[in-house]
Amino acid sequence: MSLGHVKRFVLVVLLIAGITGLAQEILPGVTRSEVIIIEDPSGRSLNPTRFNLWGGGVSSWSTGIQQLCLGALWYIDPDAGIEGDTWINLLAADAPIYNNDNTEMTVKLRKGIYWSDGVPFTADDLVFTVETLKNHPEMTWGAYMQVNVKEVKKVDDYTVVFKLVKPNGRFHTIFTVRWSACYVMPKHIFEKVEDPVAFDFYPPIGTGPYVLKSYDPNGYWFLWELRKDWERSDLGVAFGKKPGPKFVLYKGVASPEKKVMDQMAHELDIIHDLPPEGAITLSQNNPYCVTWFNGWPWAHPDPTLPSLIMNHEQFPYNLKEMRWALTLAIDIVQVVLQSYNGCATISPIHVPPTGKGPEWYFDKIEPWLKEFTIKVGSETFKPYDPNIPSKIADAVKYAYGYKVPEDFDQIKKMVGYGWWKYAPDLAEKLLKSVGFKKEKGKWLLPDGKPWKISILCEASTRSVMTRAAAAVAEQWRKFGIDAQIEAVEASMLWNRMNYGEDKDTIYWAWCIETWGGHPDLFWFLESWHSDYYRPTGQTVVAKNPMRYKSEKIDKIIEALRGTDFFKGTEEMINLGLEYVKTCVEDMPIIPMFSYNVFTVCDGYYWTGYPTSNDPYTNPVPNWGNTRFMFLKLQPTGRK
């Protein structure tokens, strides 16, 4: 290389250095220590100026719109709740009041709340929201309002009465946030709009403590600023506390490697979810790392139950014996190790083992589970193994060297109660009892054809689910079934599952989701009623993709419908326990474990994140409930 070439090369380098500069600015005009940076798991918002959640077409609900801006009447926290109560009145002053036959619901609203543009929040807003939705069934909660609301009227500025089409003691749940709910729209904005569906609702006006300051026209980030009049916001009025962060930045980061690197560099304060290895890497390498459990199993268990879902209209999944045989051919310890690196929270029953679920259901049902018996011919077998948590802990300690607690009760809190025994011998007997045959180590269907199973699971979006499906397929192959997995994109999986037309297919997904902070199972169970049954080829209504029909379940749902959501806790739990027993006997789907989310927080700039030691709310940032986290988050003072 000649001297001239060298000179030219140096010049190019200098030019590049001149363009790039040496220091990296994160937020111009906003000090890093004033802003908390949170991952928006939806990634990029294709239409970043659309905030009209009622009108639909909003790419991401995790940009801060439902976390910081819009408010709902009530919230049920999936964990302990900000003040130790999972039921939270936010825009409402109190819980809803129903008349005797549940045909009327009265709502008392909080006084003193103002929209972020200075207009008072009143009963007019709630009435307008419901009437607008009722007139537009194509809007997000519109069809529900049309089906359920006969009339809504304002009694005074802070009292609204709903007259319902038919008795419904669960009507308030449409306004109650689990992950989301029907938010109240600002009447003074929407009443000026000709088409409430087409309206983008930009800039968004909310009752929450933050206002949108800036956004990326390309949809990768949204910056929110604390309202100057935060004490007049819903959080300010309800709790009287100032949220810690002055600014909140929601940022889409698609690559898991990048999330890890960003947090190591203290450029991303809350990661929504990571594959287990990513979370463990951060936990081991970032001294400021905060996770739900401070060590194994790290992750936050969401009140959602990933399961093996079989369409009962497809032979042989209609056979209870076969469903039980498949259950007993699964070694859950191996599945937990291979999918979640030993960090799953298992469930033998059809309720997620999270929030207060263990107290309400698991403690009460476990004695029954221990005595539960399966009969094959004259032989009886007790399939429940209460020692699985210890087996998982031992395996994790051996395989990964993680530090695990010695106390069994402590282990149960971390990875759940027992599960079903790995009993291929009994599985074999069950299958033979309904005509299956085994030849040369391979199972044949009663008609003599080879038994094939394809487990349809999510691919890149949820790698733990792919791994879990692969682990189960491997065990079933070992058992003699020709089992494979088919990993597809999430929307394809859910679509195919809802039509249920795939032959020889079992879906790895979920159809059981609970409140976490309330024992009522009606929320997901309602659609299991035979009134809503849809045959294969028609899309299922809500959450019965297995097309399960049971008179017992119908009666439980009908009884649940009549219980008092607020005073009937014991009755609801008893009915829930009946539901659990029916499901254990029928095994309509095979429950596996809760949806554990590896939400990883960085304590470098911020402190006060919710953890298992202080479970005041769910840290998973796309949930509407995370709004309460901002009350406890405080700056560490680091610059």
Place this chain on the structure above:
Amino acid sequence: MKNFVRFLSKYFITRLLISLLVIFIGVSIVFLIPRLVPGANPAEMAIRRLQMSGAYLPAESMEKMKQALLKLYGLEGSLLSQYITFWRELLKGNLGPSFASFPTPVITLISRSLPWTVGLLALTAILSWGVGTILGGIAGYKNRGVWVRVVEIVSNAVRPVPYYILALLLLILFAYVLHWFPTGGAYRIGLTPTLSWNFVKSVVKYGFLPALSLIIVGIGAWFLNMRNLVSNITGEYFVSFARQMGLKDSIILKSYVMRLAMPAQLTGLGLQLGFIFNGTIITEIVFNYPGLGTLIYTAIMQSDYNLVMGTTLFSIVAVALATLIVDLLLPFIDPRIQYVPS
């Protein structure tokens, strides 16, 4: 003039009609496929999105919402009536609303992403093509020398590295270790897109790593392709004859060898420029770069027929036009190519 008229009547008009037919068939296929996929119903997908994200949709209201959405999306009629409406609107320049981002018009979504994709990919494609072709031509002709070996080894080493890994390596080195470049985005947070120096500087800075990653991969491929082409041509008799005639190496390389290798390279470039409209989803994911890749991916995943149509329409037209233009240019590059017998 006579030749030109003959060219128009004998070749150009036929070729243009073929291009239009390709576009028509391509667009029709793209109209049909999503509609024939079982379960790919935009109204159901909209409801499913709400369910998947955890929003509460009670059993009784779902069917009602589905019917209302179908009406809203204009998907109530038969396939034929939808097809006719589609062409009528398309010829008016209306691609309709996106279903997943309803009621945002498809053209609005595309126009937000298109400049970033075209800017990044057109620049990197032309740059890597130019550098790769020139270096490959020289390397193929000279076929010796240290730098030829070095470029060859580097090209062969880079080529099998998965793009995702290469992009991540660049990101780790230049963004996280050296802090020379930002970790992602199209420009600095807080800037408003204008033609100011600040904004342009920011776009260059933020686009540098994505561009570098694409150029590294692109140059290698073009280099190896051109080197192989030129190596073959160099063995031809007319090259030996030119050498024996005492022509300068630079003249042989430029006018005899590289000129003959250009049709293949130009065809490749034309196709690559056409495919620009497909975006590069991995680049967009790794560098948080806005572009058509994520738009197309989202459209397919959410059965957003109109958005699938809109994005692929650009691609179909671009590829058809690019091949047409390349076909028309080839006789000027290589005189042996003649569409109308003289």
